[in-house]
Amino acid sequence: DIQMTQSPSSLSASIGDRVTINCRASQSISRYLNWYQQKPGTAPKLLIYAASSLHSGVPSRFSGSGSGTDFTLTISSLQPEDFATYHCQQSYSTSPTFGQGTKVEL
Amino acid sequence: QVRLQESGPGLVKPSETLSLTCSVSGASISSFYWSWIRQPPGKGLEWIGYRHHSGSTNYSPSLNRRVSISVDTSKNQFSLNLTSVTTADTAVYYCAGLAGRDNFYYLDVWGKGTTVIVSS
Numbered sequence: 001d002i003q004m005t006q007s008p009s010s011l012s013a014s015i016g017d018r019v020t021i022n023c024r025a026s027q028s029i030s031r032y033l034n035w036y037q038q039k040p041g042t043a044p045k046l047l048i049y050a051a052s053s054l055h056s057g058v059p060s061r062f063s064g065s066g067s068g069t070d071f072t073l074t075i076s077s078l079q080p081e082d083f084a085t086y087h088c089q090q091s092y093s094t095s096p097t098f099g100q101g102t103k104v105e106l
Numbered sequence: 107q108v109r110l111q112e113s114g115p116g117l118v119k120p121s122e123t124l125s126l127t128c129s130v131s132g133a134s135i136s137s138f139y140w141s142w143i144r145q146p147p148g149k150g151l152e153w154i155g156y157r158h159h160s161g162s163t164n165y166s167p168s169l170n171r172r173v174s175i176s177v178d179t180s181k182n183q184f185s186l187n188l189t190s191v192t193t194a195d196t197a198v199y200y201c202a203g204l205a206g207r208d209n210f211y212y213l214d215v216w217g218k219g220t221t222v223i224v225s226s
Binding site for chain 2: 001031032034036042043044045046049050053055087089091094095096097098099100101
């Protein structure tokens with residue numbers, strides 16, 4: 001299995017902050033990397049696919065970058081509705097795997 | 107708008123079989139690769155597997171010997187069977203649709219999730 005490691009596991013931020021979340025793959029996955037947002041008690045929602053493509057309806061303050069083994073999710077100006085847990089997921093292999101999640105707290 | 111709804115027992119005894127169904131509305135059963143993902147309490151997401159209506163399947167290597175996913179096109183539903191469960195299988199189970207664009211695949215639509223507890 002390809003291991004996905006996110007950092008940090010949690011972070012504290014304020015409204016308006018620029019937030020960066022990292023995701024590292026145990027081997028090169030090209031750009032086969034997706035990001036999801038999950039709020040407590042709800043299902044994850046797709047934010048970004050193919051490392052940097054914004055999913056339909058997702059605000060432009062979210063962006064993704066990276067290729068190979070290192071990827072980043074950036075929230076340019078944190079909004080109240082962005083406090084959530086963020087998960088990366090590789091789709092390079094036939095056995096998709098997720099990172100452990102990064103919780104963004106106030 | 108595509109909607110997915112999981113259904114099934116919330117409590118399963120150890121060594122028995124966990125069976126869940128996902129009902130699909132707003133989309134044809136041929137539209138996606140139909141997937142199951144789970145999330146143990148306080149932990150991250152774990153992909154279980156997927157099946158296409160054509161019959162192609164792919165299961166997590168760690169669950170491969172115990173899992174099967176089937177698709178019922180006549181009912182617009184797909185199902186998960188997980189045999190010989192233990193307490194480690196306690197989790198929220200999500201059904202989801204895996205979509206693709208330019209060979210990049212992602213979980214596009216999700217059910218709300220259903221909690222399954224394995225306990226005697």
